[in-house]
Amino acid sequence: MGMTMVQKILARATGQARVNVGDVVEPAVRTAMSHENGALVINQFLEVFKDTGLEPKVWDPSKIVLIFDHRVPAESSKTATNHKKIREFAARQGIPNLHDIRGDEGGICHQILPENGYVHPGTVLVGTDSHTTSHGALGAFAFGIGATEMAAVWALGRVLNVEVPDTIKVNVTGEFPRHVLPKDLILHLIGRLTAEGANFRVIEFHGPTIKKMSTSGRLVICNMTVEAGATSGIVPPDEETVRYLREEAGLPGPFDIFGPDADAVYDQVIDIDVAMLTPQIACPHTVDNVKPIAAVAGTKVQQIVIGSCTNGRLDDLAVAAGILRGRKVARGTRMLVFPASARIYQQAMEKGYLLDFMQAGAVVMNPGCGPCLGVHQGALGDGEVALATTNRNFKGRMGNPNAEVYLCSPAVAAASAVTGVITDPTKGE
Amino acid sequence: MAKIVRKLGDDISTDIIYPGRFMATVLPTETPQFAFADDADLNGRLKKKEIAPGSVLLGGKNFGCGSSREQAASCLVGHGLIIVARDFARIFLQNGINLGLQTVICPDIDANEGDELEITETAVTNTATGKTFKRLPLPKARQAIVDAGGLIPYARKKLLEEKGKK
Numbered sequence: 271m272g273m274t275m276v277q278k279i280l281a282r283a284t285g286q287a288r289v290n291v292g293d294v295v296e297p298a299v300r301t302a303m304s305h306e307n308g309a310l311v312i313n314q315f316l317e318v319f320k321d322t323g324l325e326p327k328v329w330d331p332s333k334i335v336l337i338f339d340h341r342v343p344a345e346s347s348k349t350a351t352n353h354k355k356i357r358e359f360a361a362r363q364g365i366p367n368l369h370d371i372r373g374d375e376g377g378i379c380h381q382i383l384p385e386n387g388y389v390h391p392g393t394v395l396v397g398t399d400s401h402t403t404s405h406g407a408l409g410a411f412a413f414g415i416g417a418t419e420m421a422a423v424w425a426l427g428r429v430l431n432v433e434v435p436d437t438i439k440v441n442v443t444g445e446f447p448r449h450v451l452p453k454d455l456i457l458h459l460i461g462r463l464t465a466e467g468a469n470f471r472v473i474e475f476h477g478p479t480i481k482k483m484s485t486s487g488r489l490v491i492c493n494m495t496v497e498a499g500a501t502s503g504i505v506p507p508d509e510e511t512v513r514y515l516r517e518e519a520g521l522p523g524p525f526d527i528f529g530p531d532a533d534a535v536y537d538q539v540i541d542i543d544v545a546m547l548t549p550q551i552a553c554p555h556t557v558d559n560v561k562p563i564a565a566v567a568g569t570k571v572q573q574i575v576i577g578s579c580t581n582g583r584l585d586d587l588a589v590a591a592g593i594l595r596g597r598k599v600a601r602g603t604r605m606l607v608f609p610a611s612a613r614i615y616q617q618a619m620e621k622g623y624l625l626d627f628m629q630a631g632a633v634v635m636n637p638g639c640g641p642c643l644g645v646h647q648g649a650l651g652d653g654e655v656a657l658a659t660t661n662r663n664f665k666g667r668m669g670n671p672n673a674e675v676y677l678c679s680p681a682v683a684a685a686s687a688v689t690g691v692i693t694d695p696t697k698g699e
Numbered sequence: 700m701a702k703i704v705r706k707l708g709d710d711i712s713t714d715i716i717y718p719g720r721f722m723a724t725v726l727p728t729e730t731p732q733f734a735f736a737d738d739a740d741l742n743g744r745l746k747k748k749e750i751a752p753g754s755v756l757l758g759g760k761n762f763g764c765g766s767s768r769e770q771a772a773s774c775l776v777g778h779g780l781i782i783v784a785r786d787f788a789r790i791f792l793q794n795g796i797n798l799g800l801q802t803v804i805c806p807d808i809d810a811n812e813g814d815e816l817e818i819t820e821t822a823v824t825n826t827a828t829g830k831t832f833k834r835l836p837l838p839k840a841r842q843a844i845v846d847a848g849g850l851i852p853y854a855r856k857k858l859l860e861e862k863g864k865k
Contacts, residue, residue: 294839416772417725432840
């Protein structure tokens, strides 16, 4: 009986020939990422060492990555103090990989990790962020953990008590219609599975459409697998993975590239033909409340957001800028654009996208999580509606429980910015 | 006996339990004040200590979905609440177990606000209706952490074993 991608990764990470679904294992960690909540990890890490007589030392400073993104630049003295604590800890422990608030190397953790070569196919990556699922795009088993669990990783170098998960196989076929994007595919899948439909399981993506998809698109679909409850999403690495790792992440290789066994056993298999898809919208207040755009087209929108760890990458900005170029954001609607990293910001500047956005009336913000989680920048007023390329629309998510958030692709966001109402980009161009 | 002080619906997200704008507060000693901060009634009763430790919040399906923020678990631990739900989202359940939050998985639970529950290792009885419902065991990877008294003592034990070996 063959093994799935994640079974094979966990077997390697535990030095075994095979692991079975349901086994409890302690896999070795290749990359351990924390953002601002690193401040809590530090606290819990010191707790682990308390009264042991041992000096608190992280297991391997080179494998820890610290990235500031949730509140950059700091919105409060409390956040600024957390940032300071993390910088001091990194210096004390000799952790070299700290992506601070900088215009050359800063950005959202789930863009910084892949673009800087911290994601290694076939290995285990953990992050104190639920969207750590993103990095399955490059063939890693990547999943979100809590701060205390990360403290144990910092101390021991492995994740304690992981139950080998079952896997759902998703076969994707067909050509995307114009302005239908990977975001529409994942929203459609979440709508089908429901918010807990993949709970405690992994979603493994296959099929010719995935083969043709760029790493950027794969990051979008793996990013949002957690919204169906999945432990992670994963794409078996291929030529595109190697291209990304060499050309964009700057890794020399060689890479340990392997896929699942041909006779791997899956919990269920789902087939999707994207040629049949129209733009999809996740309606308030759950991500699985997904409707085809026709059901909500015409809904008035006060704030458009393009960005986040889901859809703030260069190709997302290219699509949106292409739609907005030479047009104007409707009066009564404001539009905020957050490039996902400093590198993407610079590339978007060179390609002229930022100028397109600004001339249309959008506000280009600094890379970071922005309004996605309602912490700072771009909060909503009572009764207002936002249309965002972000990943969550829970009540209160964008900072106000008396507002509504709809989720969509960058093409829908840009087309709707022009009209001020939810607008189908595949129509009337 | 544990009284249900609030019946909540399905998909109660970590944004509802602990809104993002309070995430700069991280210490388990400081997070309880922001539990259900956007729910003035529940937050107010918790802060005024009108809800006794050992009280039950009754959730539906997928309790704790969303972010990995550990504050969503630590703020509930601080009030000594027991969470009974049909099922839990993975990261929230793991965080709860790591921090010693009492989580009870009871897929068929039928109860209302004000009802008193009798909770054993294998069952939950609603004393208002006399009905008993099966309680599911924790995923097996979690029980060892509960038995150790939480993840910090568990990890400490592993650390000492490892350093002893060297």
